[in-house]
Amino acid sequence: MVYYVFDLDATLADVSTSHYFLCDLRTVRFMEDMMPATRVEVSEKYNNVFNSAYKEFLRLVLAAEENGLGVLRPGIIDVFRVIKAQRDAGLCKGVMIYSNNLLRCALEFIKDLVELAVGGAVICECVARNHPDRWDDNDDLYGDSTMPRKTWAVMTRILMNGACRAPSFSLRPADVVFFDDQIHPDLVEMLGPVGNYIQLVPHHTPANFDAIAKIYKEALLYSGLLADENSDVYTLFKQNVAICDPDFQKSDIEEHIAVYKGLTSKPNENVMSVDADAILAAVKRAGSGGSRSSRGSKGSRTSKGSKGSRTSKGSRTSKGSKASKGSKASKGSKCSKSNTWCLWGRKRRHFINKTLKGSGTQNGFGTQKGSRVQGSRKSRRNHKQVGKSMGP
Numbered sequence: 001m002v003y004y005v006f007d008l009d010a011t012l013a014d015v016s017t018s019h020y021f022l023c024d025l026r027t028v029r030f031m032e033d034m035m036p037a038t039r040v041e042v043s044e045k046y047n048n049v050f051n052s053a054y055k056e057f058l059r060l061v062l063a064a065e066e067n068g069l070g071v072l073r074p075g076i077i078d079v080f081r082v083i084k085a086q087r088d089a090g091l092c093k094g095v096m097i098y099s100n101n102l103l104r105c106a107l108e109f110i111k112d113l114v115e116l117a118v119g120g121a122v123i124c125e126c127v128a129r130n131h132p133d134r135w136d137d138n139d140d141l142y143g144d145s146t147m148p149r150k151t152w153a154v155m156t157r158i159l160m161n162g163a164c165r166a167p168s169f170s171l172r173p174a175d176v177v178f179f180d181d182q183i184h185p186d187l188v189e190m191l192g193p194v195g196n197y198i199q200l201v202p203h204h205t206p207a208n209f210d211a212i213a214k215i216y217k218e219a220l221l222y223s224g225l226l227a228d229e230n231s232d233v234y235t236l237f238k239q240n241v242a243i244c245d246p247d248f249q250k251s252d253i254e255e256h257i258a259v260y261k262g263l264t265s266k267p268n269e270n271v272m273s274v275d276a277d278a279i280l281a282a283v284k285r286a287g288s289g290g291s292r293s294s295r296g297s298k299g300s301r302t303s304k305g306s307k308g309s310r311t312s313k314g315s316r317t318s319k320g321s322k323a324s325k326g327s328k329a330s331k332g333s334k335c336s337k338s339n340t341w342c343l344w345g346r347k348r349r350h351f352i353n354k355t356l357k358g359s360g361t362q363n364g365f366g367t368q369k370g371s372r373v374q375g376s377r378k379s380r381r382n383h384k385q386v387g388k389s390m391g392p
Contacts, residue, residue, distance in 0.1 A: 001093050002286045003159055003166060004083060007150075007180035008099035008107055010202035013072050015106045017209045018061075020244055020260040021216040025054045026105035027240040033104050033130065034243065046233050053223035058112055060215040065113075069212075070205040072110070075276035077117045079283055084122045086287045094124045094164030098155060098178075100147050104128040125163040133158050150184040152191075177286045179279055198282045201274045209264055213257050226253060 006012050015022070023030045027050065031040045065072055086092035097107045107126035115122055127134070129148060137148040152173075159166040159176070166175075173190045180187075181202040191197035220226050225234060229252075238249045245259045 001175055002086075002091065003094045003096070003164060003171075003176045004092065004283065004286075005096045005098050005155060005159075005176060005178045007182070008097055008101050008110060010181040010204060011073070011179055011200055012076055012097070012203075013110045014203055014205060014207070015071065015101075015109065017207045017212050017264055018071060018109065019103065019106065020263060021057070021212060022103065022105050022109055023244050024216070024237075024241050025050060025057055025219070026108075027237070029105045029108070030103070031240065031243070033102065033128070036130075042236065043233075046236060049223045049225050049233050050237075053219045053225060056222040057215060057219035058109075058116055060218060061212075062113055062116055064207075064211065064215065070207040072113065073203040073274065073276050073279075075280065077114065079276050079279050080114045080118050080122055082280065082283050082287070084118045084120060086283075087122060091287050094159065094166060095122055096124055096159065096162070096164055097126045098150060098158070099127065100129045100150075102129050104130075125158070127158055127162075131158070133161065149186060150180070151186040152189075153186075155187070177282055179282070196286075198278060200278055203274050209261055213261070217253065217257070220253070 009015065028040050028042060028047075061069065061071060065077075083092055083095060087095075097111065099107055101107060104126060107128055111123045111126055129137075134148065134154055136154045137151055155176070155178075156166070156171050158164075159171060160168050173194045173196060176191065177196045177198065178187055178191055179198045179200060181200045183199065188197050217226075225237065228234065241248055241256075244263070245256055247259070248256045251259075
């Protein structure tokens with residue numbers, strides 16, 4: 001079981017030159033994000049026109065990517081083809097984009113591009129900066145920076161409660177592979193020891209603005225929007241994008257594009273086109289069960305998907321102790337609940353229920369010498385049968 005979590009900007013793609021065009025093509029989504037208290041209502045005709053324009057925009061961008069347009073990180077489509085195959089085989093349980101970008105439609109744009117390219121659904125959820133479950137992240141800022149942290153507590157909460165439907169209380173660092181060009185200390189602490197924090201060289205190859213603008217205009221022509229600039233749909237379109245271009249109501253589409261060109265940040269001089277080889281290698285390793293075991297298992301690796309296997313004679317299960325010959329360590333065995341991962345606030349605590357042979361010992365929750373072992377008769381009988389403690 002593995003979950004992949006990706007940052008957006010400089011990790012999966014560079015959407016800097018597409019930003020304002022996405023605001024236009026996804027005006028309803030954009031206004032919902034920027035003005036959450038405002039109820040946006042448009043006609044069915046308006047929705048149909050802009051859905052048609054957006055789909056054509058996706059198709060044309062994807063076709064241009066084959067000739068090096070530069071929106072997506074080179075090779076990222078091949079990565080998601082591998083992930084889709086893993087999902088189809090049941091090896092990957094979910095994929096999420098977890099970004100500090102405020103524009104949710106930018107995340108969905110990359111999701112839609114990827115899924116159009118691979119021919120099916122592969123990304124479960126897009127989590128932008130203002131996601132309702134990210135109040136922990138946004139309250140915990142880096143010094144003077146306005147960028148929120150990305151944390152294990154928030155990420156796993158969304159994985160469990162969101163569209164990925166990860167199992168509650170059993171998600172471990174060994175189950176999640178995270179990709180980002182930045183450092184997020186809490187995630188490094190949790191995922192670094194198991195090799196599942198993959199820091200990437202930033203991808204900065206913004207697509208040529210004029211090439212994106214041409215695609216944008218072709219998409220609007222395809223939808224029929226520009227056929228009648230006096231139509232109700234076109235008039236409403238001008239009103240809706242006034243947030244980005246207040247003068248659009250007194251200008252034409254060419255002047256509108258020129259305004260966006262002036263607003264778009266200029267490319268960084270240190271433009272780098274970095275391929276996705278590091279991502280592909282990590283995905284193949286995780287999909288084949290090569291992730292290292294959870295934090296604390298000294299120098300060992302666990303192979304994913306080995307449900308029902310037994311620990312070998314003499315294999316180490318906790319520091320200083322060995323599992324008895326033939327003792328089961330698979331899910332559903334008598335020792336399967338000896339490890340529990342708990343998330344309390346931002347702190348991680350690992351409780352180990354020690355089950356020692358005989359009475360008069362101290363258990364994992366502080367039962368003193370001479371006290372009774374709590375639980376049912378069956379659980380007490382199981383405690384006696386185990387004989388030795390099982391570590392993490």
